[in-house]
Amino acid sequence: xxxxxxxxxxxxxxxxxxxxxxxxxxxxxxxxxxxxxxxxxxxxxxxxxxxxxxxxxxxxxxxxxxxxxxxxxxxxxxxxxxxxxx
Numbered sequence: 214x215x216x217x218x219x220x221x222x223x224x225x226x227x228x229x230x231x232x233x234x235x236x237x238x239x240x241x242x243x244x245x246x247x248x249x250x251x252x253x254x255x256x257x258x259x260x261x262x263x264x265x266x267x268x269x270x271x272x273x274x275x276x277x278x279x280x281x282x283x284x285x286x287x288x289x290x291x292x293x294x295x296x297x298x299x
Contacts, residue, residue: 242296249299253291260284 239246263281268274292299 238296240296242294247295249292249297252295252297253288256284256288256291260288 233248233251234246235248236246238248243252260281263284267280268278269281271278289299
């Protein structure tokens, strides 16, 4: 935050919003208000990498897509720990 005086007039302090957080996301499980898009980066990256390699849907990509099921479960569990309902 910064505040100052411009032309003899006191200016209010400026705050810079953190794009990774949101007041709407604040809850007892997520006191920092981390947005869903920024939550659980490690499990999200592993899940996304698996999707790129093997596909996200058995119907569309065949049995190889099942390799991602555990990573999806881990990411969902991480999101649930922060109070997100997915």
